Amino acid sequence: MAQLIADRRDIDFVLYEQFDAEALCRHANFSDFNRKTFNMIIDEARQLAIKEILPTLAEGDRDGLVFEDGQVRVPECFHRSYKLFVDGEWNALTAEPELGGQGLPCLVAQAVSDYQLGANYAFSLFGFSGVGAGEMIEIFGTEEQKNLFLKKMYTGQWSGTMVLTEPEAGSDVGALVTSARKLPDGTYSITGNKIFITCGEHDLTENIIHPVLARIEGAPAGTRGISLFIVPKKWVNADGSLGEPNDVVCTGIEEKMGIHASPTCSLSFGGKGQCRGLLLGEENRGMKVMFHMMNAARLLVGAIGFTSASAAYLYALNYARERKQGRDLEKTFEADAPQVPIIRHPDVRRMLMWMKAHVDGMRSFIYYGALLLDRIKCSETPEDQAYHQGLLDLLTPVLKAYCTDRGFEVCSEAVQVYGGYGYTREYPVEQLMRDVRIAAIYEGTNGIQAMDLLGRKLGMEKGQVFMNFMGEVSRVIQSARAFEGLSELADKTEQALNRLGETALHLGQTAMSENFRTAFAHATPFQEVMGDVIMAWMLLWRASVAAGSLEKLLAGLDEDARRKKIDTHKGAAFYHGQIQTATYFINSLLPVTQGKMDAIMAADPSVVTMPEAAFGS
Ligand SMILES: Cc1cc2nc3c(=O)[nH]c(=O)nc-3n(C[C@H](O)[C@H](O)[C@H](O)COP(=O)(O)OP(=O)(O)OC[C@H]3O[C@@H](n4cnc5c(N)ncnc54)[C@H](O)[C@@H]3O)c2cc1C
Structure with missing residues (x-):
């Protein structure tokens, strides 16, 4: 079976043609890099992913985890791959080199992620958890904490977690009851039970650093009274050596629908009254610190939705080219006509086109998010930095939610393309969909x-950030108008964008009125239509870049020769495909989005006026 994860041609197109990754090298932060080094890194990441990480996907799913005496054993195959991953210094690509990273732009690291997450994201989470927790220490930690923890977490020698959830505190983090008490030596005694902690216990690294949310005794209720503590599985001595095991016990792991190789752990802190932690940041300001990791994790989880979709689409495409069933539509009634590959059937092509449009659109959206991170880092002025930070803050919930919802739907559609075989364990799309x-x-x-998008993000800076977003989309619409073949698509995208603006205003105003419940009942549909308009934006952007390049390839050719070149020349076919994909999305899917926006504007209150008893008995 072909080993498929991500389309390299498309990665290069987005990196270099849509977002001009080379331009980043002009900035002092990235001046050690150039296109050649970027490509070398991506090539090597691809090799590692295909040869070493991808084989662990099915094996890890099959073998799963072993929980015994409070310890978790990961699938055997993870040990070799993790060693190669750490030895190859793949863990903290964007961190500063003196801290154990590579100093790579986030945009290029995203291309690496396409392969690593796409190969087996359950595996990649071990590395990410250390980097994500480490970044909080880098930004909010004391010098001593940075010296003790950072390098080992960034290099992957130690892993990390994020420890928020408790039985009564899931979405409602402020309800947590884990407590902390200051000890005479300045450390804190931590007591409580946490659940659902990814990579909470395992045998892949010699230490695990838990950032734990807890309430210092006497602190205010809710999120205003939460502090964050660094709680190592094994205590770290002042000289950096490992000390006694801390009083952190894994009491169980979850049996899950998917990601069977990712330990989801219940952890007991301080069961013997001996769990010690170090305060990270200030007392009662723990949510501010934790939000740093949560925002990064939201971008990562959005990328997981997208990379799963990318792999599923490529598998489905490959299968559709090979699987023969039925006759060509024009020979339906000729019993002796040969069977054709299912990619010839219009309905299968519809599924593939739907998947491709979303995979392409999501790749551009995810890379755009990464580019914003680079722009924040490279900003010359505080205004410039605030502008890009605002855009990222606005887009983060949409990126997380849209790419995970559509990611799942693309995987489901891939199962459909495979027919009955897709529902079996023989083919990879079943696992991708579960995971x-x-x-x-x-x-x-x-x-x-x-709720975050509607309640907090739309109104940022009195709506100016949303206006900035609209301005960014408008810029692409204007440049698409330069191409005759794209002007109608540009007009339709503009109509959808303007309607999105009206819908945002209307919904935002309703959220502040007595009908606020109705507004929040439409928050998820709004998030979805905003994601759809972003897809149209990204696909139109791709189409305008492709239109310019295609014109150069076809210059001087007559109609017949142009058609022939598109059929036979890989580059021409790729660019033509970009224009076709944008045309499909904007002509066939965006009108549905317009209808959804009409429904949001109509603000039907049935969802909130329905008596609870009427939902059923
Ligand atoms: C495999 C796995 C790994 C995980 N890893 C981690 C981890 O590493 N660290 C960690 O801390 N947690 C982790 N979690 C926990 C995860 O973040 C929570 O499950 C999630 O936040 C939802 O909380 P809950 O399950 O308690 O659901 P609930 O909060 O009970 O939500 C149930 C439903 O109600 C909705 N809902 C709840 N409150 C509201 C509201 N105010 N308004 C509107 N709708 C609402 C939710 O959207 C959801 O649809 C993990 C969970 C799983 C299954």
């Missing part, structure tokens, strides 16, 4: 993302 389902739930459910 990706959690992405819409963790890191803040997609419903919570929609």
Whole structure:
């Protein structure tokens, strides 16, 4: 079976033609890199992913985890791959080199992620958890904490977690009851039970650093009284050596629908009264610190939705080219006509086109998010930095929710393309669909993302950030108008964008009126239509870049020769495909989005006026 993860041609197109990754090298932060080094890194990442990480996907799913005496054993195959991953210094690509990273732009690291997450994201989470927790220490930690923890977490020698959830505190983090008490030596005694902690216990690294949310005794209720503590599985001595085991016990792991190789652990802190932690940041300001990791994790989880979709699409495409069933539509009634590959059937092509449009659109959206991170880092002025940070803050909930919802749907459509075989364990799309389902739930459910978008993000700076977003989309619409063949698509995208603006205004105003419940009942549909308009934006952007390049390839050819070149020349076919994909999305899917926006504007209150008893008995 072909080993498929991501389309390299498309990665290069987005990196270099849509987003001009080379331009980043002009900035002092990235001046050590050039296109050649970027390509070398991506090539090597691809090799590692295909040869070493991808084989662990099915094996890890089959073998699963072993929980015994409070310890978790990961699938045997993970040990070799993790060693190669750490030895190859793949863990913290964007961190500063002196801290154990590579200093790579986030945009290029995203291309690496396409392969690593796409190969087996359950495996990649071990590395990410250390980097994500490490970044909080880098930004909010004391010098001593940075010296003790950072390098080992960034290099992957130690892993990390993020420890928020408790039985009564899921989406409602402020309800947590884990407590902390200051000890005479300045450390804190931590007591409580946490659940659902990814990579909470395992035998892949010699230490695990848990960032734990807890309430210092006497602190205010809710999120205003939460602090964050660094709680190592094994205590770290002042000289950096490992000390006694801390009083952190894994009491069980979950049996899940998917990601069977990712330990989802219940952890007991301080069962013997001996769990010690170090305060990270200030007392009662723990949510501010944790939000740093949560925002990064939301971008990561969005990328998980997308990379799962990318792999599923490529498998489905490959299968559709090979599987022969039925006759060509024009020979339906000729019993002796040969069977054709299913990609010839219009309905299968419809599925593939739907998947491709979303996979392409999501890749551009995810890479755009990464580019914003680079722009924030490279900003010359505080205004410039605030502008890009605002855009990222606005787009983060949409990126997380849209890419995980659509990611799952693309995987489901891939199963459909395979027919009955797709539902069996013989083919990889079944696992991709199971594994990706959690992405819409963790890191803040997609419903919570929609509330964040409506309740906090739309109104940022009195709506100016949303206006900036609209301005960015408008710029692409204007440049698409330069191409005759794209002007109608540009007009339709503009209509959808303007309607999105009206819908946002209307919904935002309703959210502040007595009908606020109705507004929040439409928050998820709004998040979805905003994602759709972003897809149209990204696909139109791709189409305008492709239109310019295609014109150069076809210059001077007559109609017949142009058609022939598109059929036979790989580059011409790729660019033509970009224009076709944008045309399909904007002509066939965007009108549905317009209808959804009409429904949101109509603000039907049935969802909230329905008596609870009427939902059923
Ligand atoms: C495999 C896995 C890995 C995980 N990893 C981690 C981890 O590493 N660290 C960690 O801390 N947690 C982790 N979690 C926990 C995860 O983040 C929570 O499951 C998630 O936040 C939802 O909380 P809950 O399950 O309690 O659902 P609930 O909060 O009970 O939500 C149930 C439903 O109600 C909705 N809902 C709840 N409150 C509201 C509201 N105010 N408004 C509107 N809708 C609402 C939700 O959207 C959801 O649809 C993990 C969970 C799983 C399954």
